[in-house]
Amino acid sequence: MNPLLDERKATVEADHQWIANLEVDERARTGIPLLKVGFNETFGYYISISRAKADQVPANYIRKQTLKNEERYITPELKEREARILTARDDLHKLEYEVFVTLREEVGEQAEAIRHLSRAVAAADVLCGLAELAVYQGYCRPEMVNGRELKIVDGRHPVVEQSLPAGFFVPNSTELGNIEETSPLPDLIILTGPNASGKSCYLRQVGLIQLMAQIGSFVPAKSARLGVCDRIFTRVGAVDDLATGQSTFMVEMNETANILNHATSRSLVLLDEIGRGTATFDGLSIAWAVAEYLAMEIRSRTIFATHYHELNELAGMLPNVANYQVTVKELPDQIIFLHQVQPGGADKSYGIEAGRLAGLPTVVIQRAKQVMGQIEKHSKIAMGLREGL
Missing domain, CATH: 3.40.50.300 (P-loop containing nucleotide triphosphate hydrolases)
Known part of the structure; x- marks a missing residue:
């Protein structure tokens, strides 16, 4: 859809994959099995090594922070990748929005045709549904x-x-x-x-x-x-x-x-x-x-x-x-x-x-029948309607 956008995405994905592989590669290179690669908002990406293994740190590691049980380091290449990722991410978001705005304008130019097509598809969908119902349900x-x-x-x-x-x-x-x-x-x-x-x-x-x-x-x-x-x-x-x-x-x-x-x-x-x-x-x-x-x-x-x-x-x-x-x-x-x-x-x-089917007590049902019998015996509503209206 947009070659530049695809290129930016590929670059970001490649840099993320390099970061993901860094931990495995550095463990193999340094011989430190508990070496980890982490990230926080303050320092960005860093390499974490326990203080007991600090003497095995390669010469190209630059100490960034010292904690109670670990030392955190960076390398020039790691910082370069980090800068590329952050810059590329911002550029990618900006480019994605530009592509979205362009697409929105192009779609807007075809709004009437899209609405007409949507109505036609909706009508076809309804008619097909009614036809299927008629066939299978014997209408x-x-x-x-x-x-x-x-x-x-x-x-x-x-x-x-x-x-x-x-x-x-x-x-x-x-x-x-x-x-x-x-x-x-x-x-x-x-x-x-x-x-x-x-x-x-x-x-x-x-x-x-x-x-x-x-x-x-x-x-x-x-x-x-x-x-x-x-x-x-x-x-x-x-x-x-x-x-x-x-x-x-x-x-x-x-x-x-x-x-x-x-x-x-x-x-x-x-x-x-x-x-x-x-x-x-x-x-x-x-x-x-x-x-x-x-x-x-x-x-x-x-x-x-x-x-x-x-x-x-x-x-x-x-x-x-x-x-x-x-x-x-x-x-x-x-x-x-x-x-x-x-x-x-x-x-x-x-x-x-x-009421009986609903579970009313038997005594209530029996009493209701007694009352109904008296009402029916003395009611003359229907007769009055026939004679008076």
């Missing part, structure tokens, strides 16, 4: 359409699927978006089911498939026919914001307000348990009103996961709302999660069963 090419249709057959979550043994992930289908008046698909799905049954995974799965399709990727499904979204809105998970003094519920409400104020009929909205952070009646009322507004006013394609089973009543009141549930197999002393999304609304959340 399909989505069909993109102009309408609002969202039809996914046997969709899979691309991340969760990889964390499970092959064949263990349960695929699920999704149909959203009115396309024909004669056989309309729902605009809003009320998704119910037990805790830990896979509702949140299903929401994320649909959002990821839509997003992957719109960046030009194949998608994890048997087939997919998708209308282009203008935005994908999500309200999934519970988190507070201590820095601004916002509770979990207030963060949830702020995010929900943003969705209701900006979503359109071309948007995909994914909501998970809206209203759970406050009192039951308040939360249910907010969840009902939000779902109703999305279905009637905005008409965005929406999946609304909830434990408020009363929201299933919306499907009987609004033509573009459908109920789906994540199914379980109920046994006498346990439930088995099937992770299958099927039409129909669930009437249980199995929260007490989830």
Whole structure:
């Protein structure tokens, strides 16, 4: 790259090698086996010999320092090499910086071409990665359409699927978006089911498939026919914001307000348990009103996961709302999660069963079942909603 720089480096390396060989050569020449070559910032390079061997020192050695147990010497040739090394090192650093500045200026002149090439390489890298993933994971090419249709057959979550043994992930289908008046698909799905049954995974799965399709990727499904979204809105998970003094519920409400104020009929909205952070009646009322507004006013394609089973009543009141549930197999002393999304609304959340699986004391579980029985016996919320709204 730079002949002068290479020459300076070779000179420095040669002088360092001479210093490294000096100790071996001088031991052989003087017959002093414990002779050493050292260096410090004060004296530079020196030859160290124990005082007991001082009488064997050659005539060309010049005493530089006397210590308790050793004498330190220099030689004219050693000092000459030292001066060359130190001078060459400074010159080398200066020359290296000059070469760097020149190279930087030359590269700067080609900055636009380099940026263009980097973008092209990055795009090729992404496309190759997506292509490899599609081949090895059995993805399909989505069909993109102009309408609002969202039809996914046997969709899979691309991340969760990889964390499970092959064949263990349960695929699920999704149909959203009115396309024909004669056989309309729902605009809003009320998704119910037990805790830990896979509702949140299903929401994320649909959002990821839509997003992957719109960046030009194949998608994890048997087939997919998708209308282009203008935005994908999500309200999934519970988190507070201590820095601004916002509770979990207030963060949830702020995010929900943003969705209701900006979503359109071309948007995909994914909501998970809206209203759970406050009192039951308040939360249910907010969840009902939000779902109703999305279905009637905005008409965005929406999946609304909830434990408020009363929201299933919306499907009987609004033509573009459908109920789906994540199914379980109920046994006498346990439930088995099937992770299958099927039409129909669930009437249980199995929260007490989830508490049992988490290790709550038996006495607490039994008492919870007693309380639940009384609540179910006297609750008339669903009936009131049907009659009053």
